Amino acid sequence: MTNPKLAVWKFASCDGCQLSLLDAEDELLAVAAAIEIANFPEASREVLPGPYQLSLVEGSITTPHDAERIQQVRDESEFLITIGACATAGGIQALRNWSDVAEFTRAVYATPAFIDTLDTSTAIADHVTVDFELPGCPISKQQLLEVINAFLHGRRPDIPGYSVCLECKRRGTTCVMVAAGTPCLGPVTQAGCGALCPAYDRGCYGCFGPAESANLESLVAEWSRLDVDKPTLIRALRTYNGYAPAFRVASEQLEDSR
Amino acid sequence: MTKRTIDVNYLARVEGEGSLYVKLDGDEISELEFGIFEPPRFFEAFLRGRHFTEVPDITSRICGICPIGYQTSSINAMEDACGVIVTPEIDALRRLIYCGEWIESHALHVYLLHAPDFLGYESAIHLAKDFPDEVQMGLRMKKAGNSIVDAVGGREIHPVNMKLGGFYRAPTRRELNALVPDLEWGLDAALRTANLVAGFTFPELERDYLFVAMRHEDEYPMARGRIASSAGLDITAHEYEDNFRESHVERSNALHSLTSDGLAYHVGPMARFNLNADLLTPQAAAAATRADLVPPITNPFRSIIVRAIEIVLAFEEALRIIDEYDPPQPPAVDIVPQAGTGFGTSEAPRGLLFHRYQIDAGGLIEEARIVPPTSQNQPTIEADLHDLISANLRLSDEDLTWQCEQAIRNYDPCISCATHFLDLRIHRG
The missing domain is CATH 3.40.50.700 (NADH:ubiquinone oxidoreductase-like, 20kDa subunit)
Structure with a gap:
């Protein structure tokens, strides 16, 4: 063969x-x-x-x-x-x-x-x-x-669609958003990196793109509560996966609401 | 009169998309075009309006092979703009991660991309069928380099730990000490590599180059220093644009750099070695002597030996830095944006990498300019090819094409970087 x-x-x-x-x-x-x-x-x-x-x-x-x-x-x-x-x-x-x-x-x-x-x-x-x-x-x-x-x-790849948060929990990393008030895209970002950024004392910046059924509305609310201004939020959503539908819709809604 | 063309549509074993077209009328080269068709990605345009803290993560994405180079030059430029000077501990950690990138990138080039040219193989995978131990050694060295980038930066490609002012988190002594056995093995493997590649047969080509590289009084240059040349230039990054300029030619999506006098120049390992051989580490200096490498080296095919010597140096330096490691506390110094312009350079594996940014008082970028090593080397690569082809017209198209490709790979051209590069065609038409 x-x-x-x-x-x-x-x-x-x-x-x-x-x-x-x-x-x-x-x-x-x-x-x-x-x-x-x-x-x-x-x-x-x-x-x-x-x-x-x-x-x-x-x-x-x-x-x-x-x-x-x-x-x-x-x-x-x-x-x-x-x-x-x-x-x-x-x-x-x-x-x-x-x-x-x-x-x-x-x-x-x-x-x-x-x-x-x-x-x-x-x-x-x-x-x-x-x-x-x-x-x-x-x-x-x-x-x-x-x-x-x-x-x-000939089988389906085992690539999970859940978010970075699960990898953080599994790794035993303390939540940077809850504990340190650091804005983090982990809740809406697909796992796969091993929850790297929080393990380096910084928020996830979304390089794996939107997770399945990512709740952007809730994320935007949480970041706003941390006093992140709208232009910063829009920039955070518009990086390596900015044109992925979930991130794109969220950043465009923010832009329209200015 | 016989006419012929050499036409390579998609040059292999380089990082990115480029081509070479050569047209010969008898013994005259009537056209020589080294093209970059890698599509433009417009980094300098979309960086405008981004916040200055984002620049290491964003510019890292210019190149998957040398992200540390981009992160370092961009950080140097922003720290320059804001008048920040970091601690010696942070400088040491930056040199350590840079050593990792040199090892990873050079081992990739020496074993996977360039050695097959010297030994007559299509690829390292073909080479591995006859020389499995050597290729495995190359891969393991590459892995050792990557393990440094991983330990300091968080991951091999687009590391996450570099920031303006330093690092998000300083690696622990234990995390770095764990690397030592592999790095000690790597140092020995690099010495064996230097002996191995010094034994290759080198095509004849001697050229009178203008070499440009960084120079630092205390160390072989990587992440910091001034800019020097074989013609006696000694400037800071602020004066780079007074001495070098970029121009745009039709066949290429990359910009070509020349000196302000219109001369082609040479950046990369040979330039660094020729201008800094006095600063080699002890085992690297001894290996250079054993390989009969006396500056100035002017045969570009011997650059593969220089890369091997730089791998030795990077392993020695990495081991020294880890031995002396004192975690920076805090891991980064504070940086507050100041309206103004910052200039930064560093020695990426392929050579001098220049960045300039203009930022406003809030830290938003107003203007960005990035000059990668490959666009600086492009006129020199074309000049090398011109001399090489003129001296080897009796070769068959197949052999001449092979030698042209090998000559281009002397520069380990990173086309992804330069776009803003290769398909090889020789036309004897």
Whole structure:
């Protein structure tokens, strides 16, 4: 039996999520033994032709060329998984979605006419059917290995949709919001990081995106009670997952209520 | 007259998306375009209006391979704007996490990205079939570097513990001491790596570079220092923009940097080594001598040895800092926003990384400017390719393409960073 073929695709991103695969130092060669790394330009100049049984897609869609390329990727892929906040929610570069991109281009480049870019940065699922979305900025490499493992065994990946609060409790970290009055996005953010920030005496900043059935209304009320002003709240919701529907709706409602 | 093209549409084993197109008319290079098609992400635009405390977390997202570089340069700039000077204990902890990033990034490049070029393999995974022990050693060193970033920063990619003024929480002595056995193993592995890569065959190419790197009187440069060059420049970050400028060329989503006199310059490990060899740590200096590495090194292919030497140095420094570790109390000094402009640099694994921010009295960012190492190296990479191709026209397209790719990887180009890079095409048309 031949091993299934893996392809890793990059769109607008920082490379950190695909680096997570190379960061699985103890598992990388075992993964390479179970799955044929057929198309992974960051790791190899050899590119084997598709179709690919598994495609991992990093990055968001920000150019006309990439909007076409993702269609080809979908056509060549049997199972397509997005990895990270950019591919799953548009990433930090989705901050352009609330701004004037022509002005952004003028601010960064001397010759804006050389730049061919879309007005928005959007998630892969806005363009093609996605079979599974793995959140995180960056993703957790353990969760990535779990997703690859689940794919190899034909089962559903065990990626919990609950919030960071549960991981904090399990880790035994004292709640930074209750005990120290530190604003924290943990109650509305999906678990997966291991409740890192509260363990470092700071509030969660939402890099895994909205948890399932996140109660943003309650979070906004709690942050307001901690005297967080509206612009700060809007900024907190508009970072790496700002364009994920739950965070987006909440920040836009705040903006409208100004 | 024969015409040929070298055309690499998507350069592999670099971080990000770039291309090279070369057109030859007989023995003349008529076109050489090193392009970056990584889509622009507009960091400098959307940083405006963000609060100055957010800048280490946000700029970290420019690059998953060198987040500490971005966090450090941005923090240095904000502390400069607000007139904050941190304690020696905080400086030591910043150098420690920077050592972790150098080890992680350099081990990734030496073993996974660059060594396959020298040994004739498509990738480290192909290389591992014939040299499993060496590739495993590289991966384990990389892991040791990551374990430093993890212990000090909370996680390997986009760490959460760096803030303006210092750290959210100082790691305990116990947390750092736990790293020591792996770092001692790593130091030995790095010394073996230096011997290994010094034995590679290096293509012939000597160039007369202008080297630019940071320089600090007490230490081999990482997180602090002035900016120096092989032409005698000695300036602070405040004077960077008086001496270097960026321009925008059509084929690229990255900006190219030149000196204010219009000269290409070279940043990164070779520049650091050539300008700071007197400050190497003892075992790194001994390893450099054994590898016959006498500054100035002017063959860019030998940069792989310099990276190995810098891995040795980073392990030595990490062990020293942990041995002398005194947790900063408090973990950060207070920082109050002051309207004004701040300038910051640090030595990311790929070279000098410059940041400038203008903030208002409330700490909101009014203007941001970031100059990553790869955009500074881009004109130099093109000049290297020009000389390399001119001297190797008798090679087949396949061999010439391989050597061009290898020459580009000398710079460990980080295209994700520079966009604001690679597909290689040689056209003998």
